[in-house]
Amino acid sequence: MKRFRYFLFFGFYSALCISGLRAQDTLSVDTTRMYHIDEVSVSAKYHQTASIGSAQTLSGEALQQLNSHSVADALRYFSGVQIKDFGGIGGLKTVNIRSMGTNHVGVFYDGIELGNAQNGTIDLGKFSLDNMEAITVYNGEKSAVFQPAKDFGSSGSVYLQSKAPRFDDDKPYHVTATVKGGSFGTINPSLLWEQQLSSKMALSTSAEYLYTTGKYKFRYQTLGGYDTTAIRQNGDVNAVRAEVGLYGRVSEGSWRTKAYAYHSERGYPGAVVRGRFTHEDRQWDTNVFVQGSFQKSFGNVYSLMLKGKYAYDYLRYLADPNKDAGVMYVDNTYKQHEIYVSNANRWQIFPFWDMGLSVDFQWNKLDADLYDFAYPQRYALLGALATAFNFSHVKLHASVLGTFVRDHTLKSSANTKILKFTPSVFASYQPSHEVDLTLRAFFKQSMRLPTFNDLYYTFIGNASLKPENTTQYDIGITYNQPITHWFPMLSLQIDGYFNQVTDKIVATPTSNFFRWTMINLGYVEIWGSDIALQTTFAPIEPLTLNLRLAYTYQRARDLSDPTSDYYGGQIPYIPRHSGSVTFSGHYKTWDLNYSFIYTGERYDSSANIAANYIQPWYTHDLSLSKAFQWSKAGLKLTAEVNNLFNQQYEVVRCYPMPGINFRAIAQVTF
Numbered sequence: 223m224k225r226f227r228y229f230l231f232f233g234f235y236s237a238l239c240i241s242g243l244r245a246q247d248t249l250s251v252d253t254t255r256m257y258h259i260d261e262v263s264v265s266a267k268y269h270q271t272a273s274i275g276s277a278q279t280l281s282g283e284a285l286q287q288l289n290s291h292s293v294a295d296a297l298r299y300f301s302g303v304q305i306k307d308f309g310g311i312g313g314l315k316t317v318n319i320r321s322m323g324t325n326h327v328g329v330f331y332d333g334i335e336l337g338n339a340q341n342g343t344i345d346l347g348k349f350s351l352d353n354m355e356a357i358t359v360y361n362g363e364k365s366a367v368f369q370p371a372k373d374f375g376s377s378g379s380v381y382l383q384s385k386a387p388r389f390d391d392d393k394p395y396h397v398t399a400t401v402k403g404g405s406f407g408t409i410n411p412s413l414l415w416e417q418q419l420s421s422k423m424a425l426s427t428s429a430e431y432l433y434t435t436g437k438y439k440f441r442y443q444t445l446g447g448y449d450t451t452a453i454r455q456n457g458d459v460n461a462v463r464a465e466v467g468l469y470g471r472v473s474e475g476s477w478r479t480k481a482y483a484y485h486s487e488r489g490y491p492g493a494v495v496r497g498r499f500t501h502e503d504r505q506w507d508t509n510v511f512v513q514g515s516f517q518k519s520f521g522n523v524y525s526l527m528l529k530g531k532y533a534y535d536y537l538r539y540l541a542d543p544n545k546d547a548g549v550m551y552v553d554n555t556y557k558q559h560e561i562y563v564s565n566a567n568r569w570q571i572f573p574f575w576d577m578g579l580s581v582d583f584q585w586n587k588l589d590a591d592l593y594d595f596a597y598p599q600r601y602a603l604l605g606a607l608a609t610a611f612n613f614s615h616v617k618l619h620a621s622v623l624g625t626f627v628r629d630h631t632l633k634s635s636a637n638t639k640i641l642k643f644t645p646s647v648f649a650s651y652q653p654s655h656e657v658d659l660t661l662r663a664f665f666k667q668s669m670r671l672p673t674f675n676d677l678y679y680t681f682i683g684n685a686s687l688k689p690e691n692t693t694q695y696d697i698g699i700t701y702n703q704p705i706t707h708w709f710p711m712l713s714l715q716i717d718g719y720f721n722q723v724t725d726k727i728v729a730t731p732t733s734n735f736f737r738w739t740m741i742n743l744g745y746v747e748i749w750g751s752d753i754a755l756q757t758t759f760a761p762i763e764p765l766t767l768n769l770r771l772a773y774t775y776q777r778a779r780d781l782s783d784p785t786s787d788y789y790g791g792q793i794p795y796i797p798r799h800s801g802s803v804t805f806s807g808h809y810k811t812w813d814l815n816y817s818f819i820y821t822g823e824r825y826d827s828s829a830n831i832a833a834n835y836i837q838p839w840y841t842h843d844l845s846l847s848k849a850f851q852w853s854k855a856g857l858k859l860t861a862e863v864n865n866l867f868n869q870q871y872e873v874v875r876c877y878p879m880p881g882i883n884f885r886a887i888a889q890v891t892f
Contacts, residue, residue, distance in 0.1 A: 274365040274617050274648040275664050276698055276717050278754055281356035281383075284768070287806055287815045287845070293357065293382060294346035298819055299802045300359045301752040301772035302717075305346075306795065307873040315347040319378030320361060321748045321778040321796045322692055322723055325670045328376030332384055332480060334513050334531050335372050337560050339586035339600060342673040348484055348509065349382060350463065352400060352412045353428040356383040361717070361752075362666045362694055365619040365648040367578030370529055370564035371604035374623040374646070377668045377692045377721075386469055386478075387416040387424035394418040397892040404862070404885030406457075407435035426467040434459050440878035441870045442494060454491055454878065455500045461486035475518030484509040493876035502546035508536040511560075527566040527580075534559055557589040578608040578621075588674045596631035596678035602671075603627075614655075619648040627671060631678060631685075638677065638685055644668050658702040666694045676727055676740045684740045693722045711758040721748040726782070743782055746793055750776040766808045773801035780828035788829040795874065797822035797838070813847040826875045839871030839879075852890075860887040 278300050280288070288296050294315035297303050304318040316324045325342035328335050336344050358381040363374055373379070387396070395417045402410040412430035419425055436457025443449045467480045485508045492501030511533035519525040535558040541549040566580035586600040608621035627640040646666035653659060669689040677683045698717035704710050726744025752774050759767040778796045783789060792798065799822035807814045820840040827834040845862040861884075868882040 274619050274650045274662055275363065276361040276662070276696060276715070276752070277358060277364070278715070278772075279356060279358040284770075284806070285351065285354065285357060287813060287847075288351075288804070288817065292347045293349040293351065293354065296351060296357055297346065297359070297380065299770070299772060299804060299817070301754050301774045301801070302361065302750070302776075303359060303774075304796065304800070305873070307879065308877045314343075314345055316343050317346055317380060319359065319380075320694075320719065320721055320750060321746070321776055321793060322377045322721055323670070323690070323726075325673070326377040326668070326690070326692060326723075328372070328379045330373070330379060330381045331482075332382070332478070332513070333515055334370075334529055334562070337533065337562075337584075337586070338535070338558070339560070339674050340556060340558055340588055341675045342670070348461075348463070348486075348507075350412065350430050352430060353385050353414055353426075353465065354382060355385045357381070358383070361696060361719070362648070362664050363621075363646060365610075365646075365664070367576050367608040367610045367619070367621070368525060368527065368566060368568040369578070369580065370527070370566050371580040371582040371606040371623060372562075372564070372584075374606045374608070374621055375604065375625065375644070375668060377666070377670075377694060384465070384467070384480075385414070385416075385426065386467075387418065387426050389416075389418050389424070395892075398889065399891075400887065400889045402885060402887045405883035406438055406880070407433070408885070409433050422471045424469045426465075426469065428463075428465045430463045432459060432461045432463075436489065436491065438880040438883065440494075440881065442499070442878070452494075452499045454880075456489035456502060457491040459486060459488045461488070472518060474520070475516070477514070477516040479512070479514040481512045482510065491877075494878060495876050500546075501549075502542060503549070504540045506536075506538040508534075510534045523570050525568040527564070527568075529562075529564040529566075531562040532560065533562075555591055559585075559587045561585045574612050576610045576612075578606070578610075580606045580608075586674075592679075596633055596683075598674050598678050599630045600674075601628045601630070615652050617648075617650045619646075621646050623668075625669070629677065640671065640689060642669055642689065658700075660700045661698075662700065663697040664694070665696075666692075668692050668694075672727060672740070682740065687727060687740055688725050688742050690726055690742075691724045693724075695720045708761055709757060709759055711756070713754075713756040715752075715754040717752045719748075719750050719752075721750075722746070723748075728782075745781045746778060747781055748776060748778040750774065750778070764810050768804075768806045768808075770804045771801070772803075773799075775799055782828075788827075788831075791828040791830040792825055793828055794826050795824050795836075797824045811849040813845075813849075815843075815845045815847075817843045819843075821873075836872065836875055839869060839873075841869055841871075842866040854892070856891040858887075858889045858891075860889075861885075862887070 280296060280299065285296060288299065292315065294305055294317065297317055298305050302320050306316045306318065308314045317327050318324050319327050329344045338344055360379045363376065363379060398414040400412045410432045414428045417425045436454065436459060438454050439451055440454055441451050463484045465480060465482050467478060469478045470476065487506050490501060490503035490505060492503060511531060513531035515529040517527045538555045539552060541552040543549055543551050562584045564580065564582040567578065569577045571577055582604040584602045588598055603626045604623065606621055606623045611618040622643055622645045625642045629638045631637060644667040646664065648664040650660050650662040669691050671689050672687040675683065676687055677685050696717055696719040698715065701714040703712055705712050723746040725742040726746060727740055727742060728744045755771040757769050776796055776798060778793045779790045780793050781790060801820050803818040805816045818840065822838045824836045825834045826836055843864045844866055845860055847858055847860040850857040863882065863884055865880065865882050870881060871879050873879060
């Protein structure tokens with residue numbers, strides 16, 4: 223009955239908006255006249271939505287040229303971003319922006335957020351770059367009034383934009399077939415087929431298969447002098463991904479639908495501790511979602527956006543002592559269901575003043591075959607009111623997000639309710655239109671909800687948890703300007719920021735060592751600076767050189783317990799210094815790409831002592847490509863060498879990463 227009331231409210235709200243737009247449409251069109259409109263074809267590449275706040279984008283060729291296997295690999299080249307990688311191609315990969323935690327990052331795929339109510343973690347290793355058009359990272363939020371309410375809710379956001387069909391010639395289809403192979407027994411074929419169905423409709427289908435043994439050599443050392451070389455075991459991955467998208471245009475608008483399916487079986491190589499090199503844990507994943515969006519403008523006065531999604535996630539985890547005597551028998555399955563609908567509206571009050579109102583509803587359910595499980599369901603209603611002023615030299619954006627959440631479980635005493643309002647303010651100032659120099663700043667508050675594991679996991683969860691809260695302050699400068707004919711582009715972005723995370727959820731032991739519980743205990747302060755520089759150098763006509771630099775400094779201190787001997791220590795796995803360099807050269811049909819990634823010294827605990835110290839690591843990657851024209855088809859061959867100098871390193875302690883490895887790529891386009 224309660225679920226019905228949520229849907230009734232959302233349906234009533236949508237009906238009011240739709241009836242309003244119909245009235246607006248009737249007033250703007252003279253139905254007694256006949257109008258003739260010539261046919262117009264418009265084709266454009268994806269472009270980043272204008273944002274007052276701090277944003278970084280990799281798109282097109284620059285994205286495809288990176289020596290990256292997945293979205294997580296590509297994100298390493300953004301300043302302010304940390305990736306946790308638990309080893310190998312198939313290892314879990316999560317993203318953290320400006321040290322606020324993985325659960326504070328919203329990951330959006332084609333404009334709709336990816337969810338995981340169970341633990342709040344999105345494994346970015348499941349998303350390929352083969353059909354990706356652009357990746358954009360926003361600090362704070364994408365400062366736009368016309369977007370779903372969920373887009374206002376994260377401390378940082380990653381937007382993944384898949385390739386949309388574009389037809390710029392008389393050919394009504396495009397087909398791209400790619401085969402990748404290399405070290406660790408990796409084979410990775412993929413296919414992208416784009417078909418024009420009519421002048422206003424197109425179809426895109428992509429599929430990918432990945433297999434790897436995950437076996438690679440690594441060096442294992444201990445403080446006592448033990449030093450050996452071993453082979454990483456149980457890191458195999460067998461995965462398939464398929465996507466189908468349908469794209470359409472209507473008068474002053476567009477719509478799209480997408481179906482996504484991913485299935486994998488993988489081994490968990492586990493941590494290398496106390497001389498133990500092998501593990502036998504297995505995991506099976508099935509992820510399916512269907513989503514759609516519709517957007518239409520009614521003149522310059524009103525715009526409407528509707529979005530919806532259904533997602534199903536299945537996970538089975540197996541630890542069998544018959545294969546691995548060091549583990550306790552575990553064979554559990556988890557099933558998640560999600561329904562999400564959104565209605566966003568924009569009104570232009572004056573040419574310089576926009577207003578936005580959006581309402582979202584989301585329902586999540588988790589089933590598991592655990593003892594005494596709570597079988598939680600979550601009902602979330604989000605409403606966002608935003609306004610933006612765009613003057614000649616000044617832009618202002620402000621919003622407030624209201625979040626109401628109600629959890630229902632089989633145990634009535636564990637049911638929770640949360641009501642929270644979180645504001646944000648963004649501002650930018652451009653002193654002169656002659657020079658593309660912008661000064662900007664923002665303030666934002668946000669929260670992250672406790673996950674189902676935090677609240678209800680058997681023997682561990684705490685149903686009384688409060689949400690984690692973040693407060694962000696940022697001041698920055700952006701400069702974009704051509705220097706000379708030889709330097710047609712120079713882009714510089716510098717940000718300084720201060721973040722606070724309060725009521726941080728941490729696990730603490732109880733009277734029973736084997737039973738821990740989650741409590742709101744932590745407090746973290748983060749001071750930092752991000753620098754991103756990009757330039758293009760064109761000394762002679764057929765030669766183009768591109769350089770991209772990213773640097774991050776972060777002082778992220780754990781201030782949870784003033785009585786602790788380690789009060790004020792750098793929080794785990796956050797380096798003070800990190801950065802990357804990417805260089806590419808294009809000459810006729812040849813492409814050369816080099817990248818360097820550096821992560822400074824870190825600690826695996828807030829106790830910043832020698833026992834918890836993790837050494838800095840860096841890698842060099844190199845690739846060379848050659849394009850050919852073969853009849854009516856285009857052929858591109860690429861050779862890659864990654865970790866060129868065979869650096870032995872760990873992103874997460876006891877999870878060794880691969881040394882030097884190779885990959886060959888053949889791509890044919892019809």
